[in-house]
Amino acid sequence: STMERSASRQAKKKVVAVVGGGLVGALNACFFANRGFDVELYESREDIRRAKVVKGRSINLALSHRGRQALKHVGLEEKIVSQGIQMQARMIHSLNGKQSPIPYGKKGQYILSVDRANLNKELLTAAESYPNTKMNFDHKLQDWNAETGLMTFVRSDGSKEQAKADLIVGCDGAFSAIRKQFLRRSRFDYSQTYIPHGYMELTMPPINGEFAMKPNYLHIWPRNTFMMIALPNLDKTFTCTLFMPFEEFEKITTGDEVIEFFQKYFPDTIPLIGVNTLQRDYFRLPAQAMVSVKCNPYHIGDVCVLMGDAAHAVVPFYGQGMNAGFEDCIVFDEIMDQFNEDFSAVLPEYTRVRVPDDHAIADLAMYNYIEMRAHVNSKWFIFRKRVDNILHFLMPKTIIPLYTMVTFTRTRYHEAVKQWHWQNKVINRGLLLSAVGAVLGGSYLLIKHPPDLSKLIVSAEEMWDRLVALRTP
Template sequence: MTARRDEIAIIGAGLAGCLAACFLARRGYPVALYERRPDPRSGAAERGRSINLALSERGLDALRRIGLAEQVLADALPMRGRMIHPVEGQPQFQSYSAAGDRAINSISRGALNNALLDAAAALPGVRIVFDHRLVGLDPADGTLSFDTPQGTVGAKASVVLGADGAGSAVRGQLLAYGLLRESVDLLDYGYKELTIPPLGGDFALDEGALHIWPRGTSMMIALPNPDRSFTCTLFWPNEGVGSFAALDNPAAIRAHFAEQYPDVVPLAPNLLDDYQHNPVGVLGTVRSTPWQVNGSVGLLGDAAHAIVPFYGQGANCAFEDVVELDRCLDECADDWSAALPLFQRRRQENAEAIAQMALTNFVEMRDKVASPVFQTRRRVEHALERALPGRYVSQYELVSFSTTPYAQVRRRVRRQHRVLGAVAGGAALLLVGAITAGLSRGRRR
């Protein structure tokens, strides 16, 4: 442990902010963790905003480093594959791993956030301040201004970290000073949550799978909860046929679900109420650069690089950010002016790689998973993984079940596909040669 320094301010007591507070407190820093909301441990969750998380190896690696993985997994449910629900016919299970033994873990965002808040609050040197909305930041000297129920209050910090999500107030302040550039690419899709309650005291669907209803231009997914319910999320277009805008009355909603999700209707008694009262969320990719200013103000997680949720990597990627920042502080002997630029150099390419993979996976989940061609390709991939252990590894396994940097994953998968393409091409040439030779012999006879 190093000696205590001037206070570090972390803006945002969500997943990344709480984890960062834990890591920095273990390094001996006094930490002030500011959150614009009330303490979520003492109030009701915001309706329709939970979005269950798929916690996988990158996130678990970070939690192990602070001794929290086992506790978190006790409240999680392992999902070993996708359960694909067609409009007609029986659901089909698709394993995530070749051996069928690896799983991603369904956990409530709120439950995980509360566990991290408790862990941060238990560490010496951490103070958590709720109902403080950042409205001012001077990046030159770390002066902060907050709106609170008691009025505007000020604070000061030696280092300010923005971990306040895709709509980051810290990023907004730096943007106002002209100190960074950002791009926000919104999908013309939104999301809305529904609930499938327990059925007869048990799960209404297989609790060991992530359920997907792929419908070409839209989809629904469902993740299991410890109380035996499922949190469902609709990912639909905002406008047009079959969109959120189009389904604006009870008759249209009932008719659409009966046509597109007939197996869900009898399992979701509150479907109409959920649909009419839960909000439509926004989906998009946020890019910004630089992620730090003056070596004393930095961004991490969604505040720096928000991604769409279709690879289940948003929280996992943010947790990996915290691990990498801790590693950079080690290598730079806690010199923030060196560590923050190093952190950006190490992580920016990886953040862009997973942003691209997440967008691609949206198309796969809503459109391709029900395709016989896709299913055959997955079977071939699993066969190759069994035949060439450690030499051929699918993209999904590398992303979800390893800590291989995302950019390296993309490069490796491209190499694998090139080799497979060459092998397949060679095999095709041999086959053509054999057929040609056979026909030639036939003509000679």
């Protein structure tokens, strides 16, 4: 078992400090404890298992293959999956209230809506269960020294504490304190980009003790320049997230304006959320900003490495933020095997391997930021998704939809993007050739067998409906 494995390796006694007890930090503590290191986990906040809910973070998250693989590694997959809600498809809500599902993958493939706080608690409990792990809550990193590895923490009572480690793993999120030391060094590439949209969370309560909408979907209201999505929770509520440019949020200042706005763009949700809840939730917190962070390298010498949002915060539109962070842990773990836990070899290799993948998923998430709110509405988009799915069904190893590669496999992100560009070229060329072929073939038939002209008068509308009727299997 993992406990025995950890015990057998304890002889090493190398100390790994994991800074940050969020999702990636807590999971990483398990990975390092599993290898027998002495793990010290430092978290600036109180233990969330004993404190109240933290404001201003997303309430639920989409867990998919990469994240599940990492959880499996530390024996948590089944438990977490059992606490999640399956979402097999996007459910697109038109302005007129019509709902149309677009499956995520093949039949039986789904992503999971999981509760962030609960997942975090489970991971902390798992980390704590290792005898070689020590949890240090209420330890806010103030500064650290890249030469000596000495870290200084401040406690909420103002006292300071210092600690050293053989390896410091910065899992302290998009605004990482560990990363500040990287920024002071030469030849560290860094970018932080805020998108013009903010987000706001609204709760859709159960109706008669049941989900107000179909639960096994990720609901989307695409409205071009903005959009709303909703993910189901175990308590039969939905968490709706409204994404909109900040200046649009700022235009709405009264309860009446909130209702007016929803009447105009999301009329189907008003009876479901309820006027009062809507007006209360809208003004509870201001809209939150979203940032995309990229950097390179991820390590300093053999003493420090960044993982998760600290290394690559992404915008939330591909549902891969947590999954990418969890996959970081597996990738690092694989390289630890490969280089026999020699940090001076493992850290540079981790940077070399992981940077292009994280940059690829950051770019994809930014791309999906446009796709989800605008393209998802277009008939061409839906048509292409269908074509991709049919081709995937016919040639499962040659044509794999991008979403499938990203969400249901561990294909390296940057390779998924490469493959996608290739597929798009091939498929678009194929569609063009088919169109040309159809016109030529049709012309030939028309000349050889002149049709009954009265039957030819079909509108473009009718034509489209006929095409759409040719549904995927």
